[in-house]
Amino acid sequence: MKAIVLRKYGSSDVLKLQEVEKPQPNEGEVLVKVEATAINDWDWNLMRGTPFYIRLLCGLFQPNISIPGAEIAGRVETVGDNVTQFKAGDAVYGDISECGFGGFAEYVCVPETVLALKPESITYGEATALPHAAMLAVQGLVDEGQIQPEQKVLINGAGGGVGTLGVQIAKSIGVTDITGVDSSNKFQMMRSLGFGQMIDYTEQDFTQSKEQYDLILDTKTNRSIFNYLRVLKPQGTYVTVGGTTPSLLQALFLGPIIRLLTQKNVRLVNLKPNKDLNYINKLVIAGHIKPVLDGPYTLSEVPEMIQYFGMGKHKGKVVIAIK
Ligand SMILES: NC(=O)c1ccc[n+]([C@@H]2O[C@H](COP(=O)([O-])OP(=O)(O)OC[C@H]3O[C@@H](n4cnc5c(N)ncnc54)[C@H](OP(=O)(O)O)[C@@H]3O)[C@@H](O)[C@H]2O)c1
Structure with a gap:
């Protein structure tokens, strides 16, 4: 072969x-x-x-x-x-x-x-x-993020494998306020998938914005964890699926302390391959994700x-x- x-x-x-x-x-x-x-x-x-x-x-x-x-x-x-x-x-x-x-x-x-x-x-x-991207998206949004329909959600790296499935999974749960961060050449595709607001990461740093979110799913963690806390609502949750090693280590070791001091959650996805394929199959059959x-x-x-x-x-x- x-x-x-x-x-x-x-x-x-x-x-x-x-x-x-x-x-x-x-x-x-x-x-x-x-x-x-x-x-x-x-x-x-x-x-x-x-x-x-x-x-x-x-x-x-x-x-x-x-x-x-x-x-x-x-x-x-x-x-x-x-x-x-x-x-x-x-x-x-x-x-x-x-x-x-x-x-x-x-x-x-x-x-x-x-x-x-x-x-x-x-x-x-x-x-x-x-399988790979959908498991990261489900385990990030649902298992670690505990996503709820009324929440204001941001996905960083929104135009990639995880982001494009993540927005569809979030919509299937009933979430309507979803912001995507990626480069502007992906905005048309991102809008068609359900992102209501879009931020071009090459032009604007979303962690410096005045907006705050209940849940952030990040595929490209590359800043100090404290920058992300700034744009999280009280009791909000920041979930990373990947990024630079120093930022991920900071999230891993400081997450529990941050929770104690601020009530905000910092979580990392440790991918469990294929765990949620049946869940994804149901969404696919119902026409919720493509x-x-x-x-x-x-x-x-x-x-x-x-x-x-x-x-x-x-x-x-x-x-x-x-x-
Ligand atoms: N947690 C685990 O157990 C586990 C296991 C396997 C993989 N992972 C991680 O999961 C992630 C996979 O994500 P994916 O499949 O969605 O990746 P992807 O398909 O490569 O998409 C990433 C997207 O992010 C954009 N981007 C690049 N730099 C950015 C920045 N600074 N800010 C915002 N967006 C940026 C890219 O756009 P451009 O065109 O502009 O570059 C691209 O559209 C990776 O980080 C990987 O390491 C985690």
């Missing part, structure tokens, strides 16, 4: 389209014919071997993950022994980052536990755009598209269709 293979860390030219052996499912695993896959932060970081924790997780000097790709949607081709949930022909999708990656390939074997049935109403391309796709591109374009993703040129999720 064809796959994008990573043998060393570096820029996009370290990724090669190669012929590799087709895998066979072990006990509890299914073999999936990958129809579509998506690019996310994992691939950008894994390719470069940076930040440093990537090397601690995936190999100090060279990657021990040979085929990147964390999200898949496809068809079950065969199942291993003791597989109970799926049969050949089922359309499935899921985040496979905790079972060795391998999405940038024509086939991958994964434990059945990481997959959910794909709703019939969405394409494979749309399904592969969901992912925004950038693509589809081809398997051979993966190296170029990882670079494109890393440069922040994408809108929504970068999707690869595998023929």
Whole structure:
């Protein structure tokens, strides 16, 4: 089968389209014919071997993950022994980052536990755009943020994978006052998804504004945590899903003290892959969410598209269709 293979860390030219052996499912695993896959932060970081924790997780000097790709949607081709949930022909999708990656390939074997049935109403391309970003959005807004319909909500990094799904999830809960922060070239798309107000981060620092919010979901935490507290209402909640290491460490260690002193909440999302796929399936079937796709591109374009993703040129999720 064809796959994008990573043998060393570096820029996009370290990724090669190669012929590799087709895998066979072990006990509890299914073999999936990958129809579509998506690019996310994992691939950008894994390719470069940076930040440093990537090397601690995936190999100090060279990657021990040979085929990147964390999200898949496809068809079950065969199942291993003791597989109970799926049969050949089922359309499935899921985040496979905790079972060795391998999405940038024509086939991958994964434990059945990481997959959910794909709703019939969405394409494979749309399904592969969901697991990672939708789980971050649900776990940020619902689990950590305890979002409520009457709240005033702001999403920072609003035009990316998490933001474009987050606004739709918030609307499905009944929230109407949603501000999005991103660059202005994404405003038209953001408005069509339900953002009522938009702030261009290249022009304006939302933490210096006079507005205050009940809930802030941030995909790009890059300031002192105290800056965010300024634009939180009393008892408001700031949730980060990602950002720079110093800011995240500050949120982690100062969050409990800030809560004691100010009644404001600072929370971090520790992603639980695939935990809420059934919740997302219900929203998809009810027509509440539809992912925004950038693509589809081809398997051979993966190296170029990882670079494109890393440069922040994408809108929504970068999707690869595998023929
Ligand atoms: N918590 C966990 O367990 C966990 C696990 C995996 C990943 N993550 C994190 O989750 C996040 C993924 O978010 P995503 O998929 O939505 O990312 P994304 O698709 O890359 O989108 C990020 C958006 O933010 C915009 N942006 C860039 N710099 C900004 C700034 N300074 N202020 C406001 N917006 C800015 C980008 O636009 P431009 O075009 O202007 O660049 C882009 O539209 C990452 O931070 C990742 O590290 C967390």
